[in-house]
Amino acid sequence: MGEIEDKKIIRDHTFKTWSKQKGWDPIIVSSAKGVYFYDVEGKKYLDFSSQFVNVNLGYGNERVINSIKEQLDRLQYINPSFGADIRVKATKALLKVMPRNISKFFYSTSGTEANEAAIKISRFYKKPRYKILARYRSYHGSTEGSISLTGDYRRWFVEPNTMNGVVRIPEPYCFRCPLKLKYPDCGIACATYVDYVIRQEKNVAAMIIEPITGTNGVIVPPKEYMPLIRKIAKENDVLFIADEVMTGWGRVGEWFAVNLWDIHPDILTTAKGASASYVPIGITGVSKEIGEFFEDEVFAHGHTFEAHPVSLSAIPAVIEEYERLNILSHVKVMGDYLGKRLQELKERHRSIGDVRGVGLFWAIELVKDKNNTPFGGYDDKYEGYTTFVDVLARRLLIEKNTYVYNGPSWFIISPPLIINKEEIDEGVDAIDDILKEAD
Numbered sequence: 001m002g003e004i005e006d007k008k009i010i011r012d013h014t015f016k017t018w019s020k021q022k023g024w025d026p027i028i029v030s031s032a033k034g035v036y037f038y039d040v041e042g043k044k045y046l047d048f049s050s051q052f053v054n055v056n057l058g059y060g061n062e063r064v065i066n067s068i069k070e071q072l073d074r075l076q077y078i079n080p081s082f083g084a085d086i087r088v089k090a091t092k093a094l095l096k097v098m099p100r101n102i103s104k105f106f107y108s109t110s111g112t113e114a115n116e117a118a119i120k121i122s123r124f125y126k127k128p129r130y131k132i133l134a135r136y137r138s139y140h141g142s143t144e145g146s147i148s149l150t151g152d153y154r155r156w157f158v159e160p161n162t163m164n165g166v167v168r169i170p171e172p173y174c175f176r177c178p179l180k181l182k183y184p185d186c187g188i189a190c191a192t193y194v195d196y197v198i199r200q201e202k203n204v205a206a207m208i209i210e211p212i213t214g215t216n217g218v219i220v221p222p223k224e225y226m227p228l229i230r231k232i233a234k235e236n237d238v239l240f241i242a243d244e245v246m247t248g249w250g251r252v253g254e255w256f257a258v259n260l261w262d263i264h265p266d267i268l269t270t271a272k273g274a275s276a277s278y279v280p281i282g283i284t285g286v287s288k289e290i291g292e293f294f295e296d297e298v299f300a301h302g303h304t305f306e307a308h309p310v311s312l313s314a315i316p317a318v319i320e321e322y323e324r325l326n327i328l329s330h331v332k333v334m335g336d337y338l339g340k341r342l343q344e345l346k347e348r349h350r351s352i353g354d355v356r357g358v359g360l361f362w363a364i365e366l367v368k369d370k371n372n373t374p375f376g377g378y379d380d381k382y383e384g385y386t387t388f389v390d391v392l393a394r395r396l397l398i399e400k401n402t403y404v405y406n407g408p409s410w411f412i413i414s415p416p417l418i419i420n421k422e423e424i425d426e427g428v429d430a431i432d433d434i435l436k437e438a439d
């Protein structure tokens with residue numbers, strides 16, 4: 001009875017986002033530890049996606065919790081025109097792990113805000129240029145600027161109320177190449193075409209790229225793509241913004257995904273793993289040149305909760321934990337194991353069209369038939385948010401006690417970075433079971 005009433009409060013008095021409200025049946029969660037969370041009835045669930053790819057250190061890490069508590073006891077807030085001592089500590093810790101040219105930070109409380117700041121910074125810095133290139137299969141946030149950068153179906157809901165000056169470029173999605181070409185004969189046309197776009201558009205200030213596309217199905221680019229597109233940005237004097245909200249913080253076995261190709265972005269945005277989700281955080285990091293530009297230029301931006309001491313206190317604490325737990329090498333080892341197990345699933349299940357990933361960041365893309373017909377989300381009229389893959393993910397949760405974050409046609413498998421082999425087996429076996437019914 002109590003649980004039903006609680007569900008009713010949540011359903012009737014709080015918003016479900018990215019969805020109609022009707023039919024929402026939320027599981028009420030009350031505690032969590034390690035890679036598991038528990039509902040109010042005590043039922044245990046494996047978190048096989050780190051929620052929205054953000055609970056990087058799992059649940060209940062006492063070292064991180066104690067650092068945050070210590071900050072709360074000492075200084076819970078001071079406005080951002082002051083220089084809190086924790087801001088010094090967090091910034092020093094960040095400078096050690098960020099790509100070496102990124103040297104000045106704006107602190108906010110989400111990935112969305114990190115990208116909003118990146119839009120403004122680029123447009124100030126490249127004034128009067130204002131256009132920003134962004135890819136179709138991308139997600140950059142939900143507020144007006146960041147949803148306008150977002151290229152996927154989520155943008156369709158808000159059109160025509162989007163920001164001006166966004167120009168679309170294609171993504172390196174070899175499984176469903178937007179240019180209908182085949183790698184490697186394609187000559188990485190999805191990148192070379194961008195050079196043409198920049199010249200035709202003029203006025204391009206920046207391009208924003210998820211180094212490995214996240215919510216749109218963990219699209220790992222072919223090895224040539226990132227160095228090439230970085231070079232094209234540089235040659236055309238266009239800022240390169242790496243959106244590492246999802247890919248940062250050990251997820252791909254490096255501090256940041258750009259390290260996989262030794263790429264140096266002009267701006268790097270991140271959130272999620274920066275606090276491992278113990279508190280909300282967003283970070284917009286910029287190069288020295290961009291930072292210096294604002295010596296004599298008003299950075300017309302800011303929030304009351306900008307550089308919040310409690311948010312900042314998580315940064316050095318999680319960096320210490322990532323280091324103490326040797327997370328980068330752990331992710332490489334566990335990632336190889338997870339990848340191998342997922343590839344085995346592909347051999348067994350007709351419904352899996354593609355398996356791709358790096359580190360502990362994987363997707364299995366489900367298909368309707370042997371022509372690889374997708375379940376939805378693209379190229380068709382998008383009327384609702386419930387595809388067969390949504391239904392399967394829900395059944396995985398309810399019947400197999402395993403949570404995966406899914407898109408219209410794919411599961412994202414991105415467990416907390418502390419996961420071990422037995423826990424990986426548990427999650428893969430649950431998916432194996434549920435897919436038997438999808439084949």
Ligand code: PLP
Binds near residue numbers: 110113142215244246
């Ligand atoms: N950018 C990317 C690549 C993301 O994956 C997300 C969220 O999933 C965002 C931006 C937005 O971050 P937030 O949900 O913290 O606002």
